[in-house]
Amino acid sequence: MGAARGYPAGPRRLSLLSVLLLQLLGGTQAAIVFIKQPSSQDALQGRRALLRCEVEALGPVHVYWLHDGAPVQDTERRFAQGSSLSFAAVDRLQDYGTFQCVARDDVTGEEARSANASFNIKCESQECAQSPCQTLNC
Numbered sequence: 001m002g003a004a005r006g007y008p009a010g011p012r013r014l015s016l017l018s019v020l021l022l023q024l025l026g027g028t029q030a031a032i033v034f035i036k037q038p039s040s041q042d043a044l045q046g047r048r049a050l051l052r053c054e055v056e057a058l059g060p061v062h063v064y065w066l067h068d069g070a071p072v073q074d075t076e077r078r079f080a081q082g083s084s085l086s087f088a089a090v091d092r093l094q095d096y097g098t099f100q101c102v103a104r105d106d107v108t109g110e111e112a113r114s115a116n117a118s119f120n121i122k123c124e125s126q127e128c129a130q131s132p133c134q135t136l137n138c
Contacts (some may be wrong), residue, residue: 031057031058031059031105031108031110032055032056032057032061032103032105032110032111032112033055033056033057033112034053034054034055034101034103034112034114035054035055035056036052036053036054037052037053037101037114037115037117038051038052038053038085038099038100038101038114038115038117039052039115039117040116040117040118040119040120041117041119041120042119042120042121042122043087043090043095043119043120043121043122044090044121044122044123044124045090045091045092045121045122045123045124045125046089046090046091046124047089047090048086048087048088048089048090049086049087049090049119050081050084050085050086050087051065051084051085051087051099051101051117052084053065053083053084053085053101053103053114054083054084055083055101055103055112057103057105059105059107059108060105060106060107061103061104061105061106062103062104062106063080063083063101063102063103063104064080064101064102064104065080065085065099065100065101065102066099066100066102066113067095067097067098067099068097068098069100072085072099076088077089077091077094078094078095083101083103085099085101090119090121092121092123095119095121096118096119096121097118098116098117098118099116099117099118100113100114100115100116100117101113101114102114
């Protein structure tokens with residue numbers, strides 16, 4: 001069909017096939033894409049919060065979180081929920097700083113990092129408002 005229009009059919013098809021294979025194998029395209037990235041938000045001291053992170057990838061990926069550059073360890077208060085990070089009770093001292101979602105393809109080694117997100121933690125009680133957290137923007 002392409003040859004009837006004056007185009008050589010063989011090389012054109014080969015080049016299109018090469019581009020598709022390169023994309024499939026992750027040659028020039030990123031294999032990990034963030035569908036939802038965490039965003040900075042207001043939070044109340046001691047209340048629930050959620051940092052959302054969703055990725056799309058060609059293969060299976062491992063998602064984990066960083067807090068000020070260090071891996072987040074799951075606790076009863078702060079834990080991974082799917083690929084998002086859930087907080088049962090935000091703490092003005094322990095949750096001060098930046099959080100980042102990291103997705104890693106364990107087969108290829110490719111790694112993608114989300115934008116940084118942080119909490120602007122507000123205090124509801126007088127006790128909280130009078131604590132040393134005032135210097136932490138509480």
